[in-house]
Amino acid sequence: MNNEAGHDLLDAVVAATDWSGYRCGCGRDASHLPELLTRLLAPRGESDTDVHHEITSHVVTSEYLNESALPATRALLAGLADGVGWDVYAKVTQVLLYILSCETVANAFPPVDPGYVDLCHAEARKAEWLLLRDFRSGPPVVVDDIIEIFELLDEEEWRERLVALRDRRDDAVRRPS
Known part of the structure; x- marks a missing residue:
């Protein structure tokens, strides 16, 4: 999972983002x-x-999505694409789960477009291929988070497949040789 070459994609996403243009929680x-x-x-x-x-x-903030969620999601996904250890991967999936569980934006002035939640969720959806790539080799905590992310993305078919794969893997681990 670790990319010895560094975090080129993360660095590019961070540098290309006007962070001061987003409000934070x-x-x-x-x-x-x-x-x-x-x-x-x-x-x-x-x-x-x-x-x-x-x-x-x-x-x-209290189950409300803040404006900073969109660029943060992009940076988190870039970090996953660059490669991180499983301990970090698990923390990233936890943050993504919080973002995906939000259905409304925080009250702000000026108001944030109500479509912002959908925009953030669409950005997180771009992680599907990363999550699928890492599903088979991930530790149980990451595997469970990936399944939950697919559930929050309304990807029921993928979620069911992943649950079946996880269960088969768990059975193989429990079965004596």
């Missing part, structure tokens, strides 16, 4: 989020996995 603009995201998605051994709680509180 803390009430400020989102220009401080790249630092938190890069701390979480740092190369193996350097990652601060505890920061995922802080990231979540900036993008989701």
Whole structure:
């Protein structure tokens, strides 16, 4: 999972985003989020996995999606594509689950377009191929999160297939040789 070459895609997404143009759950603009995201998605051994709680509180407030969720989702997906360890992967899927569980945007002035939730969910949907790539080799906590993400994306057919694959894998592990 780890990409020894670095985080080229993450760096590109962070650099291409005008973070100050997005409002954050803390009430400020989102220009401080790249630092938190890069701390979480740092190369193996350097990652601060505890920061995922802080990231979540900036993008989701009391089950409401904040404007900073869209660029954060893009950065998280870029980090997954670049490659991270399973401990970090599990934290990223947790943040994605929080984002996907939101159905409304936080009250803000000026108001955020109500279609913003759909936009964030569509952005998260782009992770499907990454999640499918990593499903078979992921540890149980990641596998369960991936299944839940597919459920939140209303991908029932994929979710059912993944549950069946997980169950077969679990049976093979439990079955004595």
